[in-house]
Amino acid sequence: MKVLIIGGGFGGLFCARRLGRADVDVTLLDRAAGHLFQPLLYQCATGTLSIGHISRSLREELSRHRNVRTLLGEAVRLDPDTRTVTAMRPDETTFSLDYDVLVLAAGMKQSYFGNEHFAEWAPGMKTLDDALCIRQRLFTAFEIAETLAPGPERDSWLTFAVAGGGPTGVEIAGQIREVATRTLANEFHSIAPEDARVLLFDGGDRVLKSFAPGLAGKAVRTLQNLGVELHMGVHVTDVGRDGVTVTPKAGGPAEQYAARTVLWTAGVEAVPFARHVAEVLGADADHSGRIMVAPDLSVPGRSEIFVVGDLVGSGDLPGVAENAMQGGLHVAACVRRDLDGKPRRRYRYRDLGSAAYISRGNALLQIGPIRIAGFLGWLGWGFIHIAFLTGVRNRISTVATWLATIARAGRYHRAFMLGDRGVSEQPYTWSKDDSR
Structure with missing residues (x-):
């Protein structure tokens, strides 16, 4: 069985990991070369953390799973009848990928509400x-x-x-x-x-x-x-x-x-490929492009196509990392049950709480009836985020950086370079029109 996963975020990565060593051939396609821990992007943007603290190569992350391969490319077209996806390389040439099971975990993009x-x-x-x-x-x-x-x-x-x-x-x-x-x-x-x-x-x-x-x-x-x-x-x-x-x-x-x-x-909205998938399949989608799914996260009438994470438009599921992780694990379990001839189970999201960082020593943590703010909330926020960072090195270096931040006001990753006006447009970038 060939499983094609579109997107190397939380949903795609957790699905690929769980299918590691299963009796399937897994291909993970992503337009970036690494997995990004998106909840900490603002810490990178303001100089507290470096790129290496919040991202890791997908190839490195999945290297121990011999049945999983990662490819760099952007999915642009779906043919559900032949079960193929056309992908674009960074140089804008294309290639095709076959699948028996397709997992759409491409996530959302920033929405400017038509502006x-x-x-x-x-x-x-x-x-x-x-x-x-x-x-x-x-x-x-x-x-x-x-x-x-x-x-x-x-x-x-x-x-x-x-x-x-x-x-x-x-x-x-x-x-x-x-x-x-x-x-x-x-x-x-x-x-x-x-x-x-x-x-x-x-x-x-x-x-x-x-x-x-x-x-x-x-x-x-x-x-x-x-x-x-x-x-x-x-x-x-x-x-x-x-x-x-x-x-x-x-x-x-x-x-x-x-x-x-x-x-x-x-605001956020579905990536262009997700809207294309909904249109090709005739699937229902909301105004932001989230696709309505069956209880097992498959597209109604297309049991071989799953949707996970932010792109799920059913059940009022939150657009948070935990939902994507749990969705990826659930889809992997469905694939394994299909292989064993067992019926699929319904997807049940377990709310593990919410956290928000306000300032050094001040954060909010909400887990069920538990409500914590201030310094204790900040510690809880830190441990939760570190627990989900990919790779042991990332966790250790991030903890060390945060400890240094506690001791001093400095931010050690705020250097930047201004572009050279004499340099022509860089090659190997995605399309000039990134709205597609």
């Missing part, structure tokens, strides 16, 4: 490239401000706008204020980095809606003590070179904020 032009000025937080782009923009903003005279232009470079009040938006907003007040506080002569403004915009009435109101309230107080300015009940309706425009959700005049660094964490 794709926002992406030029407001990077998202989904990939390593995003994290490195944000790191460069963040620290470059302080460098440029250092060269400017006091006034509106300097102020705009020292103003950072974050769209989205979910865990990622809250985490990155808190981290930027920590960079300004602790990391850079004594490193400049013309500016006072601690005067930097961080504006957080969200259309809801409070941040962190997935958390209990009491915990979210503690997060609000922590953010305000850090100096983050919360603007709730507003939609970001325009993003440009000089800042953002926000419009009250309840109606009223729009307001402009001069901010030369804008970050977008406001």
Whole structure:
């Protein structure tokens, strides 16, 4: 039996691991060369962690499973009748892969709600490239401000706008204020980095809606003590070179904020291949492109095609790493049961809790009836994230880095390089039009 897994995130990786040494040939196709621990991207973006702390080569991760091979490529077309997937190499040539079982674990991408032009000025937080782009923009903003005279232009470079009040938006907003007040506080002569403004915009009435109101309230107080300015009940309706425009959700005049660094964490949508799969199969999907599935996570009428992780549109499943991991393990179990001639079981998601990092020594942890905030929440948050990091080296080095961060205010991974204007476009990148 040939099992083709599209996506090397949590769902795809955990499925491939569980099928290791099973009587199947597994191919894992991903458009990146490594598995990314996405929940810690913002720590990489703000200089606490390096790329190596939150990512690992898929080939290295799966090397001990001799029946599993990994391929670099982007799935672009599905032919369910011949059971083949066409994939594109980085040089934009294509190749085909056959399957008996297809596992769609390609994940979601940043959504700008139809305003794709926002992406030029407001990077998202989904990939390593995003994290490195944000790191460069963040620290470059302080460098440029250092060269400017006091006034509106300097102020705009020292103003950072974050769209989205979910865990990622809250985490990155808190981290930027920590960079300004602790990391850079004594490193400049013309500016006072601690005067930097961080504006957080969200259309809801409070941040962190997935958390209990009491915990979210503690997060609000922590953010305000850090100096983050919360603007709730507003939609970001325009993003440009000089800042953002926000419009009250309840109606009223729009307001402009001069901010030369804008970050977008406001929404996600299915990757293009997932939308293509839904269209080809005639499967039902929601407005974000999540595909409706049967109780065993297969596509109705297509028992050989499974969907796991963020792309599942049934059962109100959360778009979190734990759901993807459990979904990947469940699909692997279904494949094994098929081999043994046993009936498949229903997928049952077990909620292992939620956690959000606010600032050094302050985090939220919610596990069933347990609600923890502050330092104990921070310790719990750290242990939970470390437990799911791939590779023992990653865990050890990450723990060591966090211990160093506790002792000092420095961030050891904030160096960046500005591009050379004389260098032509780099080869071996995905299509210039990355929206497909």
